[in-house]
Amino acid sequence: MIVLGVNEGHNAGAALLVDGKLVAAISEDRPTRQTTRSGFPFQAIEGCLALAGITKKEIDHLAIASTQLPPKYFWIPRESFSIADFWREQNDYWKPRLFAGQKPSYMEVFKHRMDPSRFVYDASMIRGEDDLEGMLAARLKHHEAYFGLPRERMTVYDHHTCHAWYGFMVHPERLQRDLVVFTADGAGDGVNGTVWYAPRGQPLQELHRTNQCNIGRIYRYATLLLGMKQFEHAFKTMGLAPYANPKYGRAAYEVYAETLQVDGLGFSYRVKPKDHFFHFKEKLEGMRFDGIAWGVQKRTEELLSEWIGNGVRQTGTGHVVFSGGVAMNIKANKVVWEREDVHSLFVPPGSGDESLAIGAACKAVVDFAKLPGESIQLCRPMTSAYLGPEYTPDTIEKKLDHAQGLSGCSVEKADTRRVAGLLAQGRVVGRFVGRGEFGQRALGNRSILADPRSRDVVRTINEMIKQRDFWMPFASSVLAERMLDYVVNPKHLAADFMTLAFDSTPLAQRDMIGALHPYDLTSRPQVVHREMNPGYHELISAFSALTGVGALLNTSFNLHGEPIVHTPEDAISTFLRSGLDHLLLADWLVSKPGQS
Numbered sequence: 280m281i282v283l284g285v286n287e288g289h290n291a292g293a294a295l296l297v298d299g300k301l302v303a304a305i306s307e308d309r310p311t312r313q314t315t316r317s318g319f320p321f322q323a324i325e326g327c328l329a330l331a332g333i334t335k336k337e338i339d340h341l342a343i344a345s346t347q348l349p350p351k352y353f354w355i356p357r358e359s360f361s362i363a364d365f366w367r368e369q370n371d372y373w374k375p376r377l378f379a380g381q382k383p384s385y386m387e388v389f390k391h392r393m394d395p396s397r398f399v400y401d402a403s404m405i406r407g408e409d410d411l412e413g414m415l416a417a418r419l420k421h422h423e424a425y426f427g428l429p430r431e432r433m434t435v436y437d438h439h440t441c442h443a444w445y446g447f448m449v450h451p452e453r454l455q456r457d458l459v460v461f462t463a464d465g466a467g468d469g470v471n472g473t474v475w476y477a478p479r480g481q482p483l484q485e486l487h488r489t490n491q492c493n494i495g496r497i498y499r500y501a502t503l504l505l506g507m508k509q510f511e512h513a514f515k516t517m518g519l520a521p522y523a524n525p526k527y528g529r530a531a532y533e534v535y536a537e538t539l540q541v542d543g544l545g546f547s548y549r550v551k552p553k554d555h556f557f558h559f560k561e562k563l564e565g566m567r568f569d570g571i572a573w574g575v576q577k578r579t580e581e582l583l584s585e586w587i588g589n590g591v592r593q594t595g596t597g598h599v600v601f602s603g604g605v606a607m608n609i610k611a612n613k614v615v616w617e618r619e620d621v622h623s624l625f626v627p628p629g630s631g632d633e634s635l636a637i638g639a640a641c642k643a644v645v646d647f648a649k650l651p652g653e654s655i656q657l658c659r660p661m662t663s664a665y666l667g668p669e670y671t672p673d674t675i676e677k678k679l680d681h682a683q684g685l686s687g688c689s690v691e692k693a694d695t696r697r698v699a700g701l702l703a704q705g706r707v708v709g710r711f712v713g714r715g716e717f718g719q720r721a722l723g724n725r726s727i728l729a730d731p732r733s734r735d736v737v738r739t740i741n742e743m744i745k746q747r748d749f750w751m752p753f754a755s756s757v758l759a760e761r762m763l764d765y766v767v768n769p770k771h772l773a774a775d776f777m778t779l780a781f782d783s784t785p786l787a788q789r790d791m792i793g794a795l796h797p798y799d800l801t802s803r804p805q806v807v808h809r810e811m812n813p814g815y816h817e818l819i820s821a822f823s824a825l826t827g828v829g830a831l832l833n834t835s836f837n838l839h840g841e842p843i844v845h846t847p848e849d850a851i852s853t854f855l856r857s858g859l860d861h862l863l864l865a866d867w868l869v870s871k872p873g874q875s
């Protein structure tokens with residue numbers, strides 16, 4: 280059975296399941312080179328089908344994520360928004376609506392951002408910028424025409440159903456454990472939090488859904504108040520929080536703590552703010568920026584921990600799955616997994632809206648597989664996040680032959696020892712090998728790699744390519760065999776996808792200080808198993824043989840503000856536009872003049 284999942288909303292993308300196996304998943308931002316790209320994901324769909332050698336005609340079922348996508352966000356794609364645009368959204372759209380009883384038009388406020396070329400649907404079916412029903416009908420009509428599939432072979436799934444089924448179906452021990460599943464995000468289909476329960480081997484049962492789980496909304500507006508983009512930069516607020524002196528953060532924390540409260544499996548308010556932006560803006564005026572980050576992060580951790588604790592108590596299982604955009608807060612995840620009553624925590628890769636297409640496709644397998652009683656077993660857990668395209672050495676050789684701007688660079692065939700040797704000498708290497716990763720974390724195949732032993736490497740990489748904010752940490756890839764040497768992980772949690780934070784051991788603070796948070800010394804490791812990525816495991820092992828350090832600094836292969844590289848052309852272009860010393864493309868090593 281061939282199921283294609285499609286998400287047209289924020290972080291659009293596609294995913295392909297063949298006989299219950301996830302064979303491809305691509306986010307539209309990669310091929311289009313636009314971070315958080317929304318809209319019908321033409322290129323992601325084509326990419327997934329091409330990877331599996333499948334044509335549109337062979338699709339058995341189409342699984343479409345989200346029932347309520349407002350037309351205005353298709354006409355005005357918010358990935359083009361500047362920080363000033365997000366402030367304008369508050370001042371010129373939401374403020375008059377919430378506080379003056381006016382109804383400004385979004386399309387009018389943002390007419391300078393209007394991009395009609397991005398609207399591929401039948402506009403005559405839509406009455407107004409908020410016509411959800413008309414938009415859904417237009418989306419279905421477009422899918423019908425594009426795929427040539429009859430309506431009965433298409434299902435539209437609710438947003439949080441997709442988040443929940445994604446986390447559940449890709450869980451590595453889904454068939455062995457009772458699981459409690461939580462989803463939380465800014466909002467999707469009018470909901471921002473759900474709780475589900477699955478007795479061992481059984482389908483998910485929904486226990487609760489709410490539109491009052493405003494943790495994500497409060498957090499993203501705190502990010503905007505700090506002068507950063509609300510969707511893309513929440514992780515910067517999280518990275519900033521540990522630097523604050525709690526003495527200065529306490530006052531901001533109190534502002535957040537007096538509003539949203541956990542109430543069983545749902546949420547309520549002690550002080551109900553009229554909105555989640557201006558209320559906090561007013562109350563936080565005059566407070567230090569780092570204290571605000573500390574306050575909102577601490578309150579987020581408390582709320583999530585209490586909420587998840589309530590779900591654990593109610594279902595009687597301590598095996599927790601957490602999905603949705605809020606699950607990308609790895610520091611809050613740390614507080615959750617450290618709870619005594621939480622035995623395990625699984626956060627899937629790319630748990631934000633980029634995984635909705637996978638969740639929708641998984642649910643369709645369960646609903647429409649030919650053997651419905653066995654459909655849960657039919658769908659196989661996710662064994663890796665390497666779900667994007669791969670390029671053979673021959674293809675790459677041809678691309679190198681035709682690439683502009685490489686004159687003066689040396690090109691050679693390089694084995695693992697050669698690359699490990701360069702890393703051990705302190706060189707920084709871009710690695711483009713094997714299949715691309717799904718999700719926002721590079722897991723070795725579209726990564727920039729470096730020796731993690733010195734703090735200086737952070738400055739070097741930032742100057743060369745990343746231009747990251749000075750307070751942000753880099754992540755690490757750690758050999759599975761060395762995990763406990765470096766990572767304080769008493770519950771032996773799986774940490775394959777950089778979705779959890781951990782404290783570091785004294786040895787990690789000596790061996791990989793460059794890949795820890797500079798202030799609280801926590802780490803966000805990718806634990807690398809040989810069977811998941813043999814080539815990458817071999818490289819870290821070779822580095823370990825030279826240095827004794829079983830880990831590398833690993834950051835995503837992209838220039839600041841751009842998506843992770845998708846094609847060899849992207850990799851070459853990024854290499855040439857940056858200060859990177861070396862680029863490994865499959866087994867071809869390209870070195871800048873004087874670096875060989």
Ligand SMILES: [Fe+2]
Pocket residue numbers: 438442464465466467603604631632
């Ligand atoms: Fe979502």
